[in-house]
Amino acid sequence: MSAETKYGPSVTTNTVEFPYRRSLGPVVGGFVAALARGQITGVRSTGVRGGGRVLCPPLEYDPDTGAATDGELVDVGPEGTVRSWTWVAAPDARHPLDRPFAFALIQLDGADTAMVHAVDAGGEDALRAGLRVTARFRAQPKGRTDDLAYFVPEGTETTDPDVVDAAAAAAGAAAAGVSTEPVQTMEFWSSLTYKEAVSPATARYARSMLAGTLLGQKCPTCAKVFVPPRDFCSIDGIRLDEGHDLALPDRGVITNFTIVTPVPYPGQKETEPFVRVSVLLDDVEALMGLQPVVDIPNEEVRVGMRVEAVWLPESERNAEEFGNRGWGSTTGAISGWRATGEPDLPVERYIDRVF
Ligand SMILES: [Zn+2]
Structure with missing residues (x-):
């Protein structure tokens, strides 16, 4: 992100690139x-x-x-x-x-x-x-x-x-x-860089993350909490605004997880199987999807596990990953979620959740 608005950063720069091979x-x-x-x-x-x-x-x-x-x-x-x-x-x-x-x-x-x-x-x-x-x-x-x-x-x-x-x-x-x-064949590297204006809601989320607070938004009609703020409720089809923003707790419970075995492709930095979890935040019905974990071996990740966010030192935080499409991304502010050591919550409570 670069440039500033009253809400914070206003523009993201995105690069899409991929290799391909053509026969001649x-x-x-x-x-x-x-x-x-x-x-x-x-x-x-x-x-x-x-x-x-x-x-x-x-x-x-x-x-x-x-x-x-x-x-x-x-x-x-x-x-x-x-x-x-x-x-x-x-x-x-x-x-x-x-x-x-x-x-x-x-x-x-x-x-x-x-x-x-x-x-x-x-x-x-x-x-x-x-x-x-x-x-x-x-x-x-x-x-x-x-x-x-x-x-x-x-x-x-x-x-x-x-x-x-x-x-x-x-x-x-x-x-x-x-x-x-x-x-016979020729290798190409296709690369497209484009800039995109960031929505006011995403800019507020980015600014809040840089300051060390998870930011959500609560719909006054259905009471659902969205994280990050979207400035609309997709259930009721109504506009929301800054007045509906809500600081969220950075502790919760794992409701679902996936262990990803990385396949090598250009840009893939992972070499070993890694886990991504869904975290249901405490006190609110707000869910963070596809989150990394810290210091939890893959085989120990389980539904019902209590976790808390591990924030990067303030000087190391950056807003590069907070674009309009990065809903729920915490990269650049949170390094992942670690176990709190508290007793698990009952698995049955989360069994019918998709995320
Ligand atoms: Zn609603």
């Missing part, structure tokens, strides 16, 4: 394999224009007719001509370069179509239709389309240590024994 097929797979050797390739069309046009980047099908191309890759470039371009003055993390650059349609020598790629020209004034450019390749190729890093105006001395010209890329690949077989 025979034509693009060969194209990518050649890039690792400092060679750009195209493919000949077989379409109604008589065929024989060289398409770069290469395709499995002629875009004019849908007919299959012959799939045989032909060498083009590494020099080419800028046909049109647009200047990117303020690149962000999604762009291929971290300095101002141009996206350009580049027709490589020997090709009849143009490909979109980045031109590192130093300044916008250097760009024009007709500009001659040449390719720069990754000094350490990875078998990806971005082994072709970007283009520079012909005659440019490059100072970027991560890239080399076509001849050096070819020599490096030969020395390293880089495979000439088509690349």
Whole structure:
């Protein structure tokens, strides 16, 4: 969270990311394999224009007719001509370069179509239709389309240590024994970051958690207590507000639990089975779901067990996890729930609860 409102933090920043793998097929797979050797390739069309046009980047099908191309890759470039371009003055993390650059349609020598790629020209004034450019390749190729890093105006001395010209890329690949077989699959890492305004109720909850108090909200009609506050009652369909907020006890009883055996996936930090419990807070009918425990072995967790919250030291608390979707999240304020040592409450009392 960042920024402040009268209720506290007002914005959360969320990042959703996941890896995926795609197969490239025979034509693009060969194209990518050649890039690792400092060679750009195209493919000949077989379409109604008589065929024989060289398409770069290469395709499995002629875009004019849908007919299959012959799939045989032909060498083009590494020099080419800028046909049109647009200047990117303020690149962000999604762009291929971290300095101002141009996206350009580049027709490589020997090709009849143009490909979109980045031109590192130093300044916008250097760009024009007709500009001659040449390719720069990754000094350490990875078998990806971005082994072709970007283009520079012909005659440019490059100072970027991560890239080399076509001849050096070819020599490096030969020395390293880089495979000439088509690349079968390519790994991608998809990442989406977005900001979201936090509701006033969530902001009040976050501020209260940072101060060391669990905050709920009591509906005046049905008397149900929601935690965190939601500013509405989902039972009665009425609006609630700050006046219905309620400080809650940080002690309760376990009414349900799950032992999770972690499977390895990107981002999974747990390696051993761990437990998540539902805690019914004392005095109020308010339930905290999916809570971690502290110093309770998995095999000792049981329904009816009395627990209390373990608060992080105030200086270590943070509000990063308190977003609109994190209903009931205590991460950043409470490290978990530990046994109080009091006698259990009767299991029968909780047997019909879902949580
Ligand atoms: Zn209600």
